[in-house]
Amino acid sequence: MNGTAELIIDNKHLKLPMIVGSEGEVGLDVAALRNETGCITLDPAYGNTGACKSAITFIDGEKGILQYRGYDIAELAAKSNFIETSYLLIYGELPTSAQLAEFSCELTDNQMLHEGMRFLFEGFPTSAHPMGILSAMINAASSYFPNLLNGTERQTGFPRHAARLISQVRTIAAFSYRKAHGLPTIYPKSNLKYTANFLHMMFSSPNEDWVIQPEIVRALDLIFLLHADHEQNCSTATVRMVASSRANLFASASAGVCALWGPLHGGANQAVLEMLEEIHAEGDDGTRFLNEVKNKVGNRRLMGFGHRVYKNFDPRAVIIKEQCDKVLANLHKSDPLLDIAKKLEEIALNDDYFIARKLYPNVDFYSGIIMRAIGIPLDMFTVMFAIGRMPGWVANFKEVMEDPDGRIARPRQIYTGHTLRNYVAVEQRA
Numbered sequence: 001m002n003g004t005a006e007l008i009i010d011n012k013h014l015k016l017p018m019i020v021g022s023e024g025e026v027g028l029d030v031a032a033l034r035n036e037t038g039c040i041t042l043d044p045a046y047g048n049t050g051a052c053k054s055a056i057t058f059i060d061g062e063k064g065i066l067q068y069r070g071y072d073i074a075e076l077a078a079k080s081n082f083i084e085t086s087y088l089l090i091y092g093e094l095p096t097s098a099q100l101a102e103f104s105c106e107l108t109d110n111q112m113l114h115e116g117m118r119f120l121f122e123g124f125p126t127s128a129h130p131m132g133i134l135s136a137m138i139n140a141a142s143s144y145f146p147n148l149l150n151g152t153e154r155q156t157g158f159p160r161h162a163a164r165l166i167s168q169v170r171t172i173a174a175f176s177y178r179k180a181h182g183l184p185t186i187y188p189k190s191n192l193k194y195t196a197n198f199l200h201m202m203f204s205s206p207n208e209d210w211v212i213q214p215e216i217v218r219a220l221d222l223i224f225l226l227h228a229d230h231e232q233n234c235s236t237a238t239v240r241m242v243a244s245s246r247a248n249l250f251a252s253a254s255a256g257v258c259a260l261w262g263p264l265h266g267g268a269n270q271a272v273l274e275m276l277e278e279i280h281a282e283g284d285d286g287t288r289f290l291n292e293v294k295n296k297v298g299n300r301r302l303m304g305f306g307h308r309v310y311k312n313f314d315p316r317a318v319i320i321k322e323q324c325d326k327v328l329a330n331l332h333k334s335d336p337l338l339d340i341a342k343k344l345e346e347i348a349l350n351d352d353y354f355i356a357r358k359l360y361p362n363v364d365f366y367s368g369i370i371m372r373a374i375g376i377p378l379d380m381f382t383v384m385f386a387i388g389r390m391p392g393w394v395a396n397f398k399e400v401m402e403d404p405d406g407r408i409a410r411p412r413q414i415y416t417g418h419t420l421r422n423y424v425a426v427e428q429r430a
């Protein structure tokens with residue numbers, strides 16, 4: 001489809017060019033709307049608004065399709081790993097073995113935090129949520145690289161800074177966990193791969209190294225890979241918004257962590273587990289809880305269900321559910337929360353309330369059960385999401401930075417407050 005759409009406002013005709021994406025989706029270009037007609041579009045929560053053109057990730061929510069740079073998520077999940085997929089997202093192509101080796105070297109070379117950051121960790125109370133620590137420390141890390149803001153360095157230093165961010169977010173996350181649990185810090189090891197190294201920093205002790213369990217490493221690596229990008233969601237749009245002001249990579253990513261934190265977004269994986277624990281503690285099998293959800297008692301929601309874009313199924317949820325069964329079998333663990341989750345899913349998928357609203361399990365519904373089986377504490381779940389999403393944010397930052405037509409993002413509004421009125425001195429106010 002090519003051509004224009006016509007908009008008629010008060011007999012004034014405006015031709016809106018149709019922009020067609022590589023998978024056939026169509027956008028109406030309204031860039032001339034305000035100048036030509038004085039009107040703007042109003043689309044709270046952006047359900048119908050394309051904020052950018054992007055070549056990174058494609059989603060067809062109706063068909064349950066997710067592709068990174070043209071590769072299907074199921075194929076990447078089966079054949080690739082988190083680091084190779086990160087390279088793909090950031091640089092647009094799967095790496096050659098030389099490129100992959102160079103990328104891995106950059107990750108290893110940049111995995112240590114500046115020693116000065118240790119003192120910053122000391123300042124947080126043990127009650128601090130690791131997402132708050134993560135966001136603050138990513139931003140703080142940028143203070144040690146003042147050249148990040150320098151025009152030339154922004155261009156030429158990008159590969160190093162990108163690798164530094166992806167590598168250090170893992171170190172910061174593990175340090176946050178150790179700090180919150182009063183445990184001594186464990187430094188990364190250069191001979192370990194990305195995900196194994198993270199688990200080592202989380203679970204080794206000064207006297208004894210965590211014994212690498214390949215199936216656990218693989219399960220967590222898969223969780224990172226499945227979260228690596230998801231086009232213009234709340235946090236990625238935030239990263240692009242901040243990047244559009246030419247803030248540095250670390251500042252933009254730190255803003256992304258804050259946006260991800262909320263329970264309607266990345267915080268949902270923690271909220272799912274809390275919900276399952278509550279149902280279990282009440283001796284419910286999920287039936288009573290679902291009735292409350294449907295009757296909107298206390299505005300409860302079935303956490304881990306529903307998605308703004310996926311309206312049939314979330315392809316990541318299908319992969320992760322299978323992985324969940326595998327991990328529990330490998331670890332010889334059973335989990336009553338998994339039984340409740342399966343029961344909730346079974347009831348909800350056959351219930352008119354959920355069917356009518358096209359609510360299906362999303363990626364967070366089962367990922368929490370895997371993380372719990374691995375031994376990752378509840379308040380670190382959203383941090384795992386942030387580690388996984390980092391390459392997607394980096395790729396989006398790069399796209400913003402390289403856009404020759406890029407301008408600072410600046411939405412408009414329809415003002416609904418008072419019209420002009422006169423100031424009244426305080427003693428004369430009623």
Ligand code: ACO
Pocket residue numbers: 263264265266268293300301302303304305306307308309357359362363364
């Ligand atoms: N449980 C029960 N009802 C729900 C749920 C849910 N999980 N999600 C949506 N609904 C209902 C709403 O109450 C509303 O019902 P109504 O028409 O009777 O008022 C209808 O479905 C539409 O809901 P919206 O909030 O308008 O849908 P929206 O697209 O804005 O929200 C969201 C999407 C935020 C994901 C929502 O489905 C939700 O809150 N889910 C639970 C939280 C969650 O799992 N978030 C993770 C998303 S995936 C991710 O970020 C990685």
